[in-house]
Amino acid sequence: MSTDENRHEKDESHVYDGIVEHDNELPLWWQLTLYGAVAFAFFYWFGHRLGAIATPGQVYAVEVSAQRAADAERARARGAVDDATLAxxxxxxxxxxxxxxxxxxxxxxxxxxxxxxxxxxxLTDAYWLHGSKPTDIFANVRDGVPAKGMPTWGPQLGVERVEDVVAYVLSIRNTNVPGGKPPQGELE
Ligand code: HEC
Structure with missing residues (x-):
């Protein structure tokens, strides 16, 4: 069967500006892309609504946190506590x-x-008594300022938990929580 036989060159096909318009059947591949796209959109939409398909944003967030966890593990494995590790x-x-x-x-x-x-x-403002560098804060927490009432946490918590809590302190720096204590120390 030649492709021409698929064409129903009906009487109503008309000519405009020398172009002949026919009422042909759409090719199968064309219909498949159309209905395939409709079916895909349907399942994709419901997949999202029901939470079965992660959004690109969610996929990205998972990848970023996995990458950061791997970075953190590598930084800890290096052993040295420096600004880069703590950051x-x-x-x-x-x-x-x-x-x-x-x-x-x-x-x-x-x-x-x-x-x-x-x-x-x-700890959420931009003023620091003993420096705002990650290693300053680490030394502060590990060694404390016993004379001023800041306990020495190194022996009690161990290096790893001091690192954890310093990481947390770094994350709340400059968040300026409402009702915080007035600034003490130097603007850093
Ligand atoms: C018993 C009360 C007390 C506890 C508990 C305490 N701190 Fe402190 N902390 C202080 C005081 C008081 C200072 C101010 C020291 C000074 O005047 O030199 C201070 C200072 C600091 C500083 C330096 C701030 C600056 O401006 O340079 C950091 C960082 C800090 N503490 C973190 C921590 C962390 C982390 C913990 C928990 C592991 C902790 N502190 C637990 C009382 C405490």
């Missing part, structure tokens, strides 16, 4: 969650649950 830990959601837990149980009595400060200074 990397400060971007890892799992480390931040652990750090927040330490903060809530250990630091909140003096620095308030949201870091706004009570006995201890506000």
């Amino acid at each position: 990397t830990l400060g971007r890892d959601p799992a480390t931040l969650a652990q750090g927040k837990q330490v903060f809530t149980t250990t630091c909140a009595p003096c620095h308030r649950a949201d870091g706004g400060g009570v006995i201890g200074p506000n």
